[in-house]
Amino acid sequence: MIKVTNLTKKYGDRYAIDNISFEVNDGEVVGFLGPNGAGKTTTMNIITGYISSTSGTAEIDGFDILENPTEAKKQIGYLPEFPPLYLEMTVNEYLGFIYDLKKCTLKKKEHIDEICRVVKITDAQKRLIKNLSKGYRQRVGIAGALVGNPKVVIFDEPTNGLDPRQIIDIRNLIKKLGEDHTVILSTHILSEVKTICDRILIINEGKLVADTKTDNLESEIKGKRKLDIKVDGPESQVLSTLKKIPGVSFVAVENSFGDGVSSYLIESQDDVDVRKPVFYAMAKAGWPIVSMDYLSGNIEDIFISVVDEDDEKKAAEAVEKSTKSDKK
Amino acid sequence: MWAVYKREMRSYFTSLVGYVYYAIFFLVSAFLFMQYTVQAGDKANVANYFTIILYLFIVTIPLITMKLVSEELKLKTDQLLITSAPSILGVILGKFLAAFTLFGSSFIVSSIIYYIPLTMYGTPNTAKYFASVFAVLLCGMAFISIGIFISSLTENQFIAALGTIVVIVILLLIGNLGTYINSEFIRTILSNISFSARYGNFANGIMDYGSLFYFLSISALFLFLSTKVFERRRWM
Numbered sequence: 149m150i151k152v153t154n155l156t157k158k159y160g161d162r163y164a165i166d167n168i169s170f171e172v173n174d175g176e177v178v179g180f181l182g183p184n185g186a187g188k189t190t191t192m193n194i195i196t197g198y199i200s201s202t203s204g205t206a207e208i209d210g211f212d213i214l215e216n217p218t219e220a221k222k223q224i225g226y227l228p229e230f231p232p233l234y235l236e237m238t239v240n241e242y243l244g245f246i247y248d249l250k251k252c253t254l255k256k257k258e259h260i261d262e263i264c265r266v267v268k269i270t271d272a273q274k275r276l277i278k279n280l281s282k283g284y285r286q287r288v289g290i291a292g293a294l295v296g297n298p299k300v301v302i303f304d305e306p307t308n309g310l311d312p313r314q315i316i317d318i319r320n321l322i323k324k325l326g327e328d329h330t331v332i333l334s335t336h337i338l339s340e341v342k343t344i345c346d347r348i349l350i351i352n353e354g355k356l357v358a359d360t361k362t363d364n365l366e367s368e369i370k371g372k373r374k375l376d377i378k379v380d381g382p383e384s385q386v387l388s389t390l391k392k393i394p395g396v397s398f399v400a401v402e403n404s405f406g407d408g409v410s411s412y413l414i415e416s417q418d419d420v421d422v423r424k425p426v427f428y429a430m431a432k433a434g435w436p437i438v439s440m441d442y443l444s445g446n447i448e449d450i451f452i453s454v455v456d457e458d459d460e461k462k463a464a465e466a467v468e469k470s471t472k473s474d475k476k
Numbered sequence: 477m478w479a480v481y482k483r484e485m486r487s488y489f490t491s492l493v494g495y496v497y498y499a500i501f502f503l504v505s506a507f508l509f510m511q512y513t514v515q516a517g518d519k520a521n522v523a524n525y526f527t528i529i530l531y532l533f534i535v536t537i538p539l540i541t542m543k544l545v546s547e548e549l550k551l552k553t554d555q556l557l558i559t560s561a562p563s564i565l566g567v568i569l570g571k572f573l574a575a576f577t578l579f580g581s582s583f584i585v586s587s588i589i590y591y592i593p594l595t596m597y598g599t600p601n602t603a604k605y606f607a608s609v610f611a612v613l614l615c616g617m618a619f620i621s622i623g624i625f626i627s628s629l630t631e632n633q634f635i636a637a638l639g640t641i642v643v644i645v646i647l648l649l650i651g652n653l654g655t656y657i658n659s660e661f662i663r664t665i666l667s668n669i670s671f672s673a674r675y676g677n678f679a680n681g682i683m684d685y686g687s688l689f690y691f692l693s694i695s696a697l698f699l700f701l702s703t704k705v706f707e708r709r710r711w712m
Binding site for chain 1 (some may be wrong): 478479480482483486487490491551552553554555556557558559560561562563
C-alpha cells in the first residue's frame with residue numbers, strides 16, 4: 149500500500165531523514181517511533197505530499213506522490229500534529245468543505261454522518277469548532293482525515309496534549325480504524341505503539357534503526373531472553389541442573405527466601421525458549437516451580453537501547469573516520 | 477476551486493470583514509460621488525470620481541486580501557489544502573474569485589445606483605461611464621492579485637496589509653514621478669507601469685487593448701507567483 153524508497157530530505161547540510169526505505173502492507177497498523185526531532189513528521193509530510201523529498205520516492209497504492217499527486221492524495225487521509233481546523237466553522241461545515249475540496253463522489257450527508265458516528269462526534273456536528281474541547285477538536289481532525297474514505301490514514305502524534313481519558317478514547321478509535329484502513333501513527337509515546345500497532349518502525353536522527361512486529365520487539369531487539377523462576381529445592385543442585393539445560397547461557401541465584409525457595413535468573417541464547425525444558429528438568433528432580441516469569445524488557449528500555457546502540461555506532465564510526473584522517 | 481471560493485465567501489460574512497468592507501466602500505464611494513458630481517456644480521465630471529475611487533482601494537483591497545493566505549499559514553490549515561486539494565492553483569483561484577466577488581459586487585452595484593441620478597440631472601456618456609467601470613474593475617483585479625501574493629509571503633495579516641498598501645500607493649503614484657524626471661525614456665516607463673495612467677484611456681471611452689493586456693498579465697503573474705510561494709515549503 150505504501151512504498152518508501154531511499155527517501156532523503158536535506159535542510160542545508162543537515163539530513164532530516166537519510167535514505168529511509170520501508171513498505172507498509174494493506175491493512176497494517178504501523179507505529180512510527182522516535183525521539184523528538186528524529187524525522188517522523190518530515191517522513192509523514194513527504195508521504196502525504198506536503199513537502200518534497202531531496203531524493204527517493206514515496207508511492208501510495210502504486211501512485212508516486214510527486215509524479216501523480218492527485219491520485220496518490222485520494223488514497224490518503226492525514227491528521228497533522230496540529231489539526232488543521234477552521235475554528236469559525238461548524239463540524240458539519242468543516243467536513244463538508246473537505247468533502248468538496250477532495251471532490252468526493254460519495255453521498256455527502258450520509259458519508260459525513262457516518263464519519264461522525266465512527267469518531268463519536270454526532271452530538272457536536274452543528275457546533276462551532278472553536279467551542280469544542282481539545283479532545284473533540286482532535287476527533288474532528290480525525291474525521292477530516294477520513295473524508296473520502298481513504299485507504300491510508302496517517303496520524304502525527306494524535307494524542308499530543310490530551311488528558312488521559314481522551315488519550316484512551318483516541319487510541320481506541322485509531323485501533324478501530326485499523327480494522328479497515330492502513331494506518332501509520334507517529335508518536336514518541338512508547339506504550340501507545342505497543343497497544344495500537346502491529347508493527348513498529350524506529351527512526352533516530354533521520355535513519356531507520358529498527359523495523360519489527362510489535363510482538364517480536366522484545367526478543368528481536370534484546371537478543372537474549374531472560375527468565376525469572378522460583379524453585380523449592382537445594383540451591384546448588386538446582387543451579388547445576390539448570391546450567392545443563394541446552395540453550396541456557398547463564399544462570400544465577402537472585403534471592404533466597406529461607407523456606408527452601410530461591411529465585412533464579414536464567415538467560416538463554418537468541419530465539420531459544422527454555423521454559424518447557426526448565427519445567428521438565430525441575431519436575432524430574434522433584435523440585436516444584438513456585439513461579440515462572442518471562443522477563444521482557446519494557447518498551448522504554450528497548451527503545452532507549454536501540455537508539456543508544458545507534459548513537460554508539462555513529463560515534464564509533466566518527467572516531468574511526470577521524471583516526472583514519474589523522475593517519476593520512 | 478469552488479470549495480475554497482465558498483469557504484472564503486462564507487468567511488467574509490461570518491467575520492466582520494465583509495460587512496466592514498461594504499460599509500467603508502459604500503459610505504466613502506457615495507461621499508466621493510456626491511463631491512465630484514452632484515455637488516460639483518459646473519465642474520461636475522464623473523471621470524474625476526472614477527479616478528479618485530482608485531485611491532479608496534489603498535484601504536479596501538488590503539482589507540479583503542490580507543488574510544487570504546497568511547491566515548492559512550498561521551493556522552497551519554495550508555497542510556489541509558496542500559494534502560487534500562487536487563490543485564494548488566485551484567486553491568489560489570478560489571481565494572482570488574472570492575475577493576473579486578466581494579470587490580466587484582460592491583463596485584458594480586454602486587456604479588449602477590450612481591448612474592441613476594446622473595441620468596436624472598444630466599446627460600452622461602453611457603459608453604464612457606461603463607468603460608470607466610470596466611477599467612476600475614480591471615485595476616481592482618490586479619490589486620487583488622498583488623494583495624494575495626503579498627499575503628502568501630507572510631503569516632502576519634498586518635504585515636500583508638501594510639505591504640499591499642505600499643505597493644498600491646506606488647503603482648498609483650508612480651506616474652506622477654515622471655513630472656520630476658527629465659528623461660523621456662524613464663517617464664515613458666513610469667507611465668506604462670502606472671495604474672492611474674493605464675486607467676486613463678478607458679476613462680476617455682477608448683478600448684485600450686494594451687492596458688487590458690497589462691492588467692490581465694499583472695493579475696495572472698501574481699496569481700501564478702502566489703501559487704508558487706504557497707507551495708514553497710514543499711521545495712525548501
